[in-house]
Amino acid sequence: MIITPKVRGFICLTAHPEGSAKNVENQINYVKFKGSIDGPKKVLVLGASTGFGLASRITSAFGANAATIGVYFEKPSAEGKPGSPGWYNTAAFEKKAQEAGLYAKSINGDAFSDEVKQKTLDLIKADLGQVDLVVYSLASPRRVHPKTGVIHNSVLKPIGQTFSNKTVDFHTGKVSEVSISPANEDDIANTVAVMGGEDWAMWIDALKAENLLAPGAVTVAYSYIGPSLTEAVYRKGTIGRAKDHLEATAFTISDSLKDLGGKAYVSVNKALVTQASSAIPVIPLYISLLYKVMKEQGLHEGTIEQMDRLFRERLYTGGEVAVDEKGRIRVDDWEMRDDVQAQVATLWEQANTENLSEIGDLAGYRTDFFNLFGFEVEGVDYEKDVNEVVEVPGLV
Numbered sequence: 001m002i003i004t005p006k007v008r009g010f011i012c013l014t015a016h017p018e019g020s021a022k023n024v025e026n027q028i029n030y031v032k033f034k035g036s037i038d039g040p041k042k043v044l045v046l047g048a049s050t051g052f053g054l055a056s057r058i059t060s061a062f063g064a065n066a067a068t069i070g071v072y073f074e075k076p077s078a079e080g081k082p083g084s085p086g087w088y089n090t091a092a093f094e095k096k097a098q099e100a101g102l103y104a105k106s107i108n109g110d111a112f113s114d115e116v117k118q119k120t121l122d123l124i125k126a127d128l129g130q131v132d133l134v135v136y137s138l139a140s141p142r143r144v145h146p147k148t149g150v151i152h153n154s155v156l157k158p159i160g161q162t163f164s165n166k167t168v169d170f171h172t173g174k175v176s177e178v179s180i181s182p183a184n185e186d187d188i189a190n191t192v193a194v195m196g197g198e199d200w201a202m203w204i205d206a207l208k209a210e211n212l213l214a215p216g217a218v219t220v221a222y223s224y225i226g227p228s229l230t231e232a233v234y235r236k237g238t239i240g241r242a243k244d245h246l247e248a249t250a251f252t253i254s255d256s257l258k259d260l261g262g263k264a265y266v267s268v269n270k271a272l273v274t275q276a277s278s279a280i281p282v283i284p285l286y287i288s289l290l291y292k293v294m295k296e297q298g299l300h301e302g303t304i305e306q307m308d309r310l311f312r313e314r315l316y317t318g319g320e321v322a323v324d325e326k327g328r329i330r331v332d333d334w335e336m337r338d339d340v341q342a343q344v345a346t347l348w349e350q351a352n353t354e355n356l357s358e359i360g361d362l363a364g365y366r367t368d369f370f371n372l373f374g375f376e377v378e379g380v381d382y383e384k385d386v387n388e389v390v391e392v393p394g395l396v
């Protein structure tokens with residue numbers, strides 16, 4: 001079929017298999033071009049199909065020649081019904097990995113559930129024996145708690161007071177004022193239950209209990225801080241509480257890995273256009289200004305550049321892992337540079353509907369958004385009839 005984007009607000013209901021494959025290929029080529037990494041050998045990636053998790057999987061496989069198992073929650077493709085982007089990304093990745101002689105298998109299901117955990121443990125046991133890196137990169141709006149059965153829904157709200165600031169509809173470029181009422185205690189608890197560290201710790205406990213972590217095993221989860229501009233709705237809001245919890249969990253997990261000589265890290269990554277971040281008010285305006293400034297200064301990175309730098313220059317240098325005063329790895333260092341933030345703050349004051357496409361990188365934002373779904377990718381013929389049904393070669 002001929003597949004075109006069907007956009008509804010900040011999601012797109014369709015995805016393009018060839019565009020997604022091309023994105024994956026571009027990421028693989030980037031890592032290969034950078035050269036080999038003396039990195040992990042057997043890697044489990046939770047949230048492996050899009051965003052930072054996909055880029056972590058690509059870096060592990062094509063940078064360090066690692067065997068990878070990916071876990072994700074995606075919609076398979078069917079006759080007349082394109083799959084979700086992560087489905088096509090994984091199909092493309094596993095095809096390339098297997099062609100390169102690399103082990104690559106995956107499980108599609110709810111990573112929060114006991115069932116998917118057990119299935120993953122069994123697969124590691126059967127095929128890899130142990131893993132030496134576990135990447136935790138889930139981003140989800142809800143979690144069914146495996147022990148209580150309670151459904152937790154995360155929210156993106158400020159805490160304590162109503163937050164009002166500028167935001168942009170990135171499709172139309174219209175800049176307007178948005179007001180978000182504060183969260184209540186339940187909102188906070190639910191968001192922490194979904195995006196905090198409890199599930200990460202459950203995964204590591206389960207792997208450890210079955211002796212599936214290699215000596216010296218490392219685990220990493222991803223966090224965000226960002227500037228004072230977005231603080232009320234992000235770092236000091238409900239999602240920030242979840243990130244505080246995630247960051248605190250790294251210390252608990254590290255304690256539990258001491259006997260193995262292992263360690264848990266949180267890496268603070270750069271703000272990027274992903275399915276998760278385009279849903280957060282205010283963030284798209286911030287990102288379009290940030291992209292403009294960082295591209296002008298030659299500092300811009302996408303998910304693959306970020307994860308390549310995380311592996312090559314932080315986690316696997318052969319020496320100590322550089323961390324900040326709170327023990328966190330920082331690959332948001334370029335985003336947070338004083339000169340970058342000063343320029344973004346100035347542009348923020350000026351930004352309106354009339355000038356945004358000039359002073360901000362609205363076009364770059366939109367392209368990245370469509371790219372997430374395999375659209376507007378250079379070198380892909382979108383007029384062409386493509387087969388929407390694609391197999392994921394390593395699907396278990």
Ligand code: NAI
Pocket residue numbers: 046047048049050051052053071072073074086109110111112137138139140222223224268269270271272273274275276277
């Ligand atoms: P994403 O939406 O691109 O990826 C989420 C992944 O989780 C996908 O592979 C999806 O299939 C999987 N997933 C979601 N629910 C699942 C479930 N129930 N079971 C199994 N898999 C499930 O998100 P992104 O942006 O890559 O986020 C990953 C992490 O990075 C999150 O912790 C996020 O907060 C963090 N981060 C994101 C930044 C951004 O600007 N996008 C910046 C810094 C950190």
Ligand code: NA
Pocket residue numbers: 047048049050051052053054137138139
């Ligand atoms: Na991810």
